[in-house]
Amino acid sequence: MKYRRVLLKLSGEALMGDRGFGIDPAVVAGIAQQISEIVRTGIQMAIVVGGGNIFRGVKAAAGGMDRATADYIGMIATIMNAITLQDGLEQIGVPTRVQTAIAMQQVAEPYIRRRAIRHLEKNRVVIFGGGSGNPFFTTDTTAALRAAEIDAEVIFKATQVDGIYDCDPKLNPNAHLYQHLTYSHVLTHNLRVMDGTAIALCRENNIPIVVFNLSVRGNIARAVQGETVGTIVGGQA
Template identity: 80%
Template sequence: MGIVYQRVLFKLSGEALMGDLAYGIDPAVVQAIAQEVSDVVATGVQVAIVVGGGNIFRGVKGAAAGMDRATADYIGMIATVMNAMTLQDSLEQMGVPTRVQTAIAMQEVAEPYIRRRAIRHLEKGRVVIFGAGSGNPFFTTDTTAALRAAEISADVLFKATKVDGVYDSDPHQNPNARRYQSLTYAHVLQQDLRVMDSTAIALCKDNNIPIIVFDLSVRGNILRAVTGETIGTIVGGSCEIS
């Protein structure tokens, strides 16, 4: 098994933790994700994770329902911490040392985000889960993932989703939708392919961080991604469109 990355960052959506539930956290799904992350850690790869909160509360929907957007976003950030702590618990039950760092101070349950401390945890083989987004409203957890990946000098950003890559149209609505194997940052931005939001794509482009989009629901895909197997869609500066 060849490991092609030394330090990776996974972006997990809150929805990924729901499984087939309509709302909340499916313990079986969290346990399965934790087991796969544990398998990756066992190879010596340094793992950081950014989690979303859409399974509990989404700021944009709260704002659409009449809430102040900043307030709604802060509530969404707190929801991500709930997910981060849940994932931490599952990992630690498997014997994987894990730290949660939050961009909003809540020292009773998590460390504050400190870049150098996060890197030191990674160097010691601990999984670091970043919660509370970037700590700022109006920014998505996709942007946070790109930001943290740049800050910790991650080799790659993995976006774990419910689809097996990036398509030229919605594969759920168009049975003839074509999946891309590789894309440039520029093409993603120009075609508004919504791999991640435009700020996240621009951050990755500026810092030359490749993005790999893959299907989280397929057992073993996290380890396959880290070992460099061709899965999903890769977005990068030198990629051909294919």
């Protein structure tokens, strides 16, 4: 076993499948099954989920909505996704807790670092909803922040492509897939796999990031077991 405690970053879009909006229960069930296979081996897993399948604050702000207001709405969307994923996991017998940075005590625990770590130690999956609780910060930054707080050894960033390329592989079939990059390279070349604040936080705390394709069945397990999957940012080459 390569890792003891990991953080998985899921986009909200990962939950909607081919629907274009909202949540596809079959996709949620598939992701839950993959997570189940990992945690049953004793690996501790925390998850940060985005909300772009329901509401994207940056896009709403560009359309004229107040940015802080738009971001708060987006944070609430992440809580909806977190509860949905919790249900998918518990349907197959995986103990799961949702902790939110925005108080919503009727449906989730408040985020408390020491309690989150205790849940992980008891082999419960912990899903962090509500972003960081602050506008103007992405859920990528939340993932980096929570990973540092809970002493996660690595962040797994689930995407719809095989890793980080030098250009868009959908537009250029000859795009080069990187296997390993430094934090500085990602920042200097503005490779938008995660926002700059998240990358800088990971660099400061020496947390490697593995970027991989979620749509390939079994990729989560292969990445967690230390197989070469996708692109590694930071860590060892």
